[in-house]
Amino acid sequence: MPAPTSSATLPASPPGSAPAGGGRRLSPPWTPRRVIAWIAAAGSLGLVVVAALQVGVEPDRLIDGWQDMGNLLERMTPIEAPNLAQLAKPLLDTLMMAVAGTALAVVASVPLAFLAAANTSPHPAARAVARAVILGARSIPDLIYALIFVRVLGVGILPGVLAIAVYSTGMVGKLFADAIEETDPGTSQALKAVGARRLQIITTGVLPQVSPSLVSVSLYRLDMNVTASAVLGFVGAGGIGFELYTTLRTLQYQKGLGIALIIIALVITVERLSAVVRSRLTTHHDSPSAGGPTSRGQRRLSAPWTRTRVLRQIAIIVAGAVIIASFAGLEISPLTLAAAVPALFVGLADFWPPDFASVADLLPAAMTETLSIAITATAMATLLSVPIAAFAARTIAPHPALYHAARMLIVLCRGLPPLLLALIFVSAFGLGPFAGAIALGLATIGMTAKLMADAIEHLDSGPATALRAVGATRPQQNAAAVIPQVAPSFVSTVLFTLDSTIRSSTIVGVVGAGGIGFITYQSVHTLQFQTTTAVLIVIFTTVFCVERAADTIRKRIL
Known part of the structure; x- marks a missing residue:
């Protein structure tokens, strides 16, 4: 999840010259911020593993689930053109x-x-x-x-x-x-x-x-x-x-x-x-200019009609x-x-006061499931977005055709409503958080990959140009010049993605994809409005705490 600051070494010295720094590797010192970054990265990885297990992400289930998805697509074809x-x-x-x-x-x-x-x-x-x-x-x-x-x-x-x-x-x-x-x-x-x-x-x-x-x-x-x-x-x-x-x-x-x-x-x-x-x-598109002259030879003090x-x-x-x-x-x-x-x-007025007692036994597990869906979806979106962003960034894309294909994929993913995907995956994988996590992960790729690609395109090209001048290969340029610069932006993007997926994960339960959304949906439809208020307070508190935690992480690491 949050990426540590770069420890990439500088390119090797030309043959015959002494290594910089008396033969010692030149890498960033172990500052408190760098230590915190590594601890956060390790903790995030552990959190992702726990969340993935919570929603049921297992190799066998993934294989069987995609087979079920293939069966559903077979039932969906040939497409019937709607009226x-x-x-x-x-x-x-x-x-x-x-x-x-x-x-x-x-x-x-x-x-x-x-x-x-x-x-x-x-x-x-x-x-x-x-x-x-x-x-x-x-x-x-x-x-x-x-x-x-x-x-x-x-x-x-x-x-x-x-x-x-x-x-x-x-x-x-x-x-x-x-x-x-x-x-x-x-x-x-x-x-x-x-x-x-x-x-x-x-x-x-x-x-x-x-x-x-x-x-x-x-x-x-x-x-x-x-x-x-x-x-x-x-x-x-x-x-x-x-x-x-x-x-x-x-x-x-x-x-x-x-x-x-x-x-x-x-x-x-x-x-x-x-x-x-x-x-x-x-x-x-127009350069600023003062207003035109008036009849008295003075200049108008108003914006020109450019x-x-x-x-x-x-x-x-x-x-x-x-x-x-x-x-x-x-x-x-x-x-x-x-x-x-x-x-x-x-x-x-019927929604007040909140009734926590009626769902006290269900809320902790439901909110934990919601957070697990969001964390798993964020990790999935991040893993898939990084290579897409690398192809979608004009400055480092290996070929124009790959650039345009990656940008088209981003646009397509951004057009996928998360709840629509959740409904389709529930039909394929069955009810539960597994379908919700996969659906949200795919639906979030468009936003995450776009933000990452834009961050890469706005990088300072100087370091990469210098490395290319001394014969560094493209992978070496990316490792030593691109990754260290984009790491802070990528961390911010991942935190923003997590914030977004937490909100989305609270609604996928409406179509049976797990999380607290199912309790919300049931409480409204059974007219238990005071229970609904209790659930909404829990959602609000969770979103607020995650947002504050994300801001703290940004300040400490970035």
């Missing part, structure tokens, strides 16, 4: 759910982020409350929110939109608050010096600096929400997921595979389109039209939202 006319509305609903949920999340996240950022919060108490709201919102997966909201508001699109909005508020709010805290304080200090009020400082000094970050985060979250909305129908929240769930539950595997491929194609298409839009809107500014204004108009069309298409009006909020609070 696109019948799927058009569910597909459109899925897209509109993602757009509407993301829009609501951005609207809620902006004020929360300014309250949560240390440099814009009006008071430490307000910052603490805002941070708590953001953390609470992102600790519970969107599928669980949808499961609860469906019970409170009824089956339909609205619970799905609200579930996406609440969970995304936590994610967007955190990233946006971090971006606000990283802004240049010089502009704000200058505005404060001339008597600007707090609101004026925020709108003219801070907001322009973080706008590109907000656009990028919002578009990235939209990608994730399309994937999420594609499976919210599993719990009755509408969209294409309901069609897929019904098809697979009735053993129509050939038709189900056809729908699954359409979902994957939809997710990949939106992801690619979003990447292009992000690139165009967050990259400055190509980049025109594109951004057009993008804002188009985005606004798409958002309005999404709410209209889903028949969700401001009055509908206003009526849903009081109904939610009234319905959620």
Whole structure:
């Protein structure tokens, strides 16, 4: 798991010259940080072994399981092409759910982020409350929110939109608050010096600096929400997921595979389109210049209408039209939202107080199983992502064809909804955590490999160039120049992957893939709402503790 700092030796000295350092090997000293890194690596390896045994990862089972997977694929072929006319509305609903949920999340996240950022919060108490709201919102997966909201508001699109909005508020709010805290304080200090009020400082000094970050985060979250909305129908929240769930539950595997491929194609298409839009809107194509001369020969003190500014204004108009069309298409009006909020609070009153006694005997084992699924999935994703990332990094890829193939594989993996994979693997391997761990491991490869490949591409090429100049082979260059530089980024990526898989592992139980999600699903469907609250508190506490531990590890090792 966490990678130790490099102990690679420098390349051998040329023939006839004395070894550097009087013949002693030049390697990093055994500092306390390096010792901690090795201890963390050994402990992580032991933890992975224990977790893998907990979920039932054994050689015989892996062989038999993949044979069962082959049998399932045989039953799924030949693919039955679904009726696109019948799927058009569910597909459109899925897209509109993602757009509407993301829009609501951005609207809620902006004020929360300014309250949560240390440099814009009006008071430490307000910052603490805002941070708590953001953390609470992102600790519970969107599928669980949808499961609860469906019970409170009824089956339909609205619970799905609200579930996406609440969970995304936590994610967007955190990233946006971090971006606000990283802004240049010089502009704000200058505005404060001339008597600007707090609101004026925020709108003219801070907001322009973080706008590109907000656009990028919002578009990235939209990608994730399309994937999420594609499976919210599993719990009755509408969209294409309901069609897929019904098809697979009735053993129509050939038709189900056809729908699954359409979902994957939809997710990949939106992801690619979003990447292009992000690139165009967050990259400055025009050199900055002052405004043109006015009629009095003076220069305007306003931003010029450059190509980049025109594109951004057009993008804002188009985005606004798409958002309005999404709410209209889903028949969700401001009055509908206003009526849903009081109904939610009234319905959620039944979830209090939490009842730990009813599941006290089940929670420890279920949470242990959930963590074991997450750890095993993270280890699997890491092992498979490292070679993929090496091929997907343009700077070290051995051939352009391998580079493009690896990048295409990453895009494909990122288009696989984890719950969809979990449902398929449950059908192949049977109920239990084994199917959940394998499904999450494969579903997480896309994100992990992309982050690793991007880290490799942003490395300083100097050390590798120097080694190549003295005749080092490609493996020697990677071992001595690439690995030491990427180790910190890889550790951060693995910790981020673990954080993500823990959240996902709490929901795979909805389709029978083990973990605490099954208890959550059963408690909601049997109307034991106070038990549901107890389970959610355990999930929140676990996610919070893991997040704090990951931050500590980053600070100690990196």
